[in-house]
Amino acid sequence: MQPSTSQKLDSQLVNLRAEYDKTQIQEILDELNQELIGLIPVKNRIQEIAALLLVDRLRKNLNLFSGSPGLHMSFTGSPGTGKTTVAMKMADILHRLGYIRKGHLLTVTRDDLVGQYIGHTAPKTKEVLKQATGGVLFIDEAYYLYKADNERDYGAEAIEILLQVMENQRDDLVVIFAGYKNKMDQFYASNPGLSSRVANHVNFPDYTPKELLEIAKIMLSEQQYKLETEANEILYNYITKRMQQPHFANARSIRNALDRARMRQANRIFSNDKTMLTKGDLVTIKVDDILKSRLFIM
Structure with a gap:
């Protein structure tokens, strides 16, 4: 058959x-x-x-x-x-x-x-x-x-x-x-x-604040920066506030915020009388670098 x-x-x-x-x-x-x-x-x-x-x-x-x-x-x-x-x-x-x-x-x-x-x-x-x-x-x-x-x-x-x-x-x-x-x-x-x-x-879907904080850390790491420990909570607070503002663009807005934090860090270092800098000075984003955002001053 x-x-x-x-x-x-x-x-x-x-x-x-x-x-x-x-x-x-x-x-x-x-x-x-x-x-x-x-x-x-x-x-x-x-x-x-x-x-x-x-x-x-x-x-x-x-x-x-x-x-x-x-x-x-x-x-x-x-x-x-x-x-x-x-x-x-x-x-x-x-x-x-x-x-x-x-x-x-x-x-x-x-x-x-x-x-x-x-x-x-x-x-x-x-x-x-x-x-x-x-x-x-x-x-x-x-x-x-x-x-x-x-x-x-x-x-x-x-x-x-x-x-x-x-x-x-x-x-x-x-x-x-x-x-x-x-x-x-x-x-x-x-x-x-x-x-x-x-x-x-x-x-x-939109990212959650926790996910955006993780994304921010990855972005900083890729550019060989890091947050000081106390800055984690401050950045999380920034993210939650920024999400309530107009024209929020998820990871894009976070990247822009980090660019501004890096500029404030550079200005802080430049304005300091300290002549000799450590590697830690150059790579660390501190609390004030985030707190000086207009979002916290408003």
């Missing part, structure tokens, strides 16, 4: 671990865990997408039907939550799995795509798409492409060109739209055709 087609398929073996190791995507997932504090939901979502793409690749190797998983994505969240960093890692994953040829990331905004007069937008958008081909196009604050209150705005033309390329060049270009969640929801609602082409939605 001859085995059925189903039995033949069931008897074909594929080594999942060998295929996974061959792609080396675990390196990228490990880098995500090492480089980014917190963001557990984001890391889990990226791992899920990577797993889906790996299984899709294995199915193709066995000539099984593949629905060509949608690769275009939406990254939503506040500024400074790691969206661009994760997009870079996603480009690496897509490249190692063979979904894009080059694996580079091109980051653009409305100004890079939309022209200021008739006939200007199409060439600008097409040139950006040409540069992004073979990789990932990351469009930050994508909702600015659409201005509902201005019928003469050229952003709609850029969106139409993007839609065509997203549909017709799915094998050679991945687009990631990014921005605040509520504004991105409105953006997708304004264009159902756009929404239907974005299969993967990843939301980036």
Whole structure:
């Protein structure tokens, strides 16, 4: 009795671990865990997408039907939550799995795509798409492409060109739209055709004060600085206060705060009559270097 087609398929073996190791995507997932504090939901979502793409690749190797998983994505969240960093890692994953040829990331905004007069937008958008081909196009604050209150705005033309390329060049270009969640929801609602082409939605939560303090310590360590012990609590207090202020941008705001603390440290050292300095003097951020922030004086 001859085995059925189903039995033949069931008897074909594929080594999942060998295929996974061959792609080396675990390196990228490990880098995500090492480089980014917190963001557990984001890391889990990226791992899920990577797993889906790996299984899709294995199915193709066995000539099984593949629905060509949608690769275009939406990254939503506040500024400074790691969206661009994760997009870079996603480009690496897509490249190692063979979904894009080059694996580079091109980051653009409305100004890079939309022209200021008739006939200007199409060439600008097409040139950006040409540069992004073979990789990932990351469009930050994508909702600015659409201005509902201005019928003469050229952003709609850029969106139409993007839609065509997203549909017709799915094998050679991945687009990631990014921005605040509520504004991105409105953006997708304004264009159902756009929404239907974005299969993967990843939301980036704001960091907690504890996570931001950990991020601050890593940033300082990378620049060979450290906090004196008493400054830890002061910086934590600064973070909680800053989070309540306008225009807070998570890790980006913390980086800016540390830059200012370093300037105050340098000014403190320079103003001191001390002629000889130790290494400790040069690397230590003290309590006053943080307390002299305008946030504590207000």
